Amino acid sequence: MTENDTWKNRLLSRREALKHHIREHFPESLVAEAEALLIGERENMDPEDQRVYQTLGISHLFAISGLHVGIASGLLYGILVRLHVRKEMALVILLVVLPLYAVLAGGAPSVWRAVSMVCAVLVGKLFGFRLPIASIMLTSVVIFILWNPYVLYKIGFQLSYGATFGIIYSLKFLSEIRSAIKTGFVLTFISQVTLYPLLLFHFYELSLSAFVVNSLFVPLFTLLVLPANFLLLFLTFLSQPVADVVFNGYEPLRGLIDQFMNRLAALPYQLWNPGKPTLFIVFLLAASVYLFYCVAERKFQFSQLLILVVPALLFTAVPYVDPRLKVTFLDIVKAIVL
Numbered sequence: 228m229t230e231n232d233t234w235k236n237r238l239l240s241r242r243e244a245l246k247h248h249i250r251e252h253f254p255e256s257l258v259a260e261a262e263a264l265l266i267g268e269r270e271n272m273d274p275e276d277q278r279v280y281q282t283l284g285i286s287h288l289f290a291i292s293g294l295h296v297g298i299a300s301g302l303l304y305g306i307l308v309r310l311h312v313r314k315e316m317a318l319v320i321l322l323v324v325l326p327l328y329a330v331l332a333g334g335a336p337s338v339w340r341a342v343s344m345v346c347a348v349l350v351g352k353l354f355g356f357r358l359p360i361a362s363i364m365l366t367s368v369v370i371f372i373l374w375n376p377y378v379l380y381k382i383g384f385q386l387s388y389g390a391t392f393g394i395i396y397s398l399k400f401l402s403e404i405r406s407a408i409k410t411g412f413v414l415t416f417i418s419q420v421t422l423y424p425l426l427l428f429h430f431y432e433l434s435l436s437a438f439v440v441n442s443l444f445v446p447l448f449t450l451l452v453l454p455a456n457f458l459l460l461f462l463t464f465l466s467q468p469v470a471d472v473v474f475n476g477y478e479p480l481r482g483l484i485d486q487f488m489n490r491l492a493a494l495p496y497q498l499w500n501p502g503k504p505t506l507f508i509v510f511l512l513a514a515s516v517y518l519f520y521c522v523a524e525r526k527f528q529f530s531q532l533l534i535l536v537v538p539a540l541l542f543t544a545v546p547y548v549d550p551r552l553k554v555t556f557l558d559i560v561k562a563i564v565l
Contacts, residue, residue, distance in 0.1 A: 427501065
């Protein structure tokens with residue numbers, strides 16, 4: 228075996244082959260989405276589409292994360308059980324396949340976070356013990372940092388674990404909700420609120436519509452778009468004529484969803500652009516989020532939202548009360564060259 232002929236390199240070559248397969252067998256209008264959802268490849272995504280996703284705050288739906296890993300695991304487990312594979316053997320197969328899938332999906336921090344946590348849960352189920360999900364998450368954080376300390380500076384790592392942290396430590400609050408629709412809205416709210424200091428620090432803006440839009444599009448992607456892409460990929464390997472029949476039904480439906488997205492993104496006043504906060508401001512905003520969770524966990528009241536709103540409004544007002552003159556310029560020529 229040569230130095231370059233390692234199992235990881237072979238998997239990466241399979242990833243390239245899979246990318247070419249998608250480009251050859253999927254309709255052109257669905258290629259970019261399929262690459263993003265199935266193998267974590269986003270280079271082919273149209274900049275205008277990315278702008279729409281950013282405006283609506285749904286860009287995370289096109290990055291492989293816990294949602295994708297969970298659906299892929301559930302689909303594979305269900306198929307194995309239907310094929311009369313013993314449940315214990317199905318769990319072992321998942322433990323082997325999921326790390327391989329993480330490499331095929333590009334190996335982003337969010338992918339490995341999801342895969343490592345799912346594998347830990349599967350090991351517990353296989354051997355008959357149950358680990359607290361918070362302990363699993365914190366253990367995976369420590370392992371990743373020890374493996375590569377620079378992962379702390381990756382945006383994907385910060386956002387992935389930040390959202391997971393917020394959801395896990397809100398499970399007590401979520402367990403009291405009986406409505407599936409309300410649960411989806413609260414999950415979206417928790418994720419957005421937990422991450423908003425980080426999102427402001429990295430991107431200088433925040434989608435206000437994301438709090439509502441995600442409640443619609445997360446179930447849509449979970450129940451329709453993502454399973455459809457897995458199914459279509461399988462069909463292109465099994466029988467291209469059958470896949471083409473399904474494409475003829477799915478492609479117009481996906482076009483209607485895109486039109487709906489574009490109309491939503493065209494609505495005004497969806498983005499909050501207060502500018503980049505300093506590290507001190509990020510700390511204060513994060514502290515307000517933590518304080519809100521501590522207070523709301525006892526008994527939520529709408530007046531408690533002021534704990535979040537007041538610091539955000541004060542941060543927005545800072546440039547308007549600062550008497551110093553500041554000049555901002557954009558180097559357009561350099562940006563075009565790059």
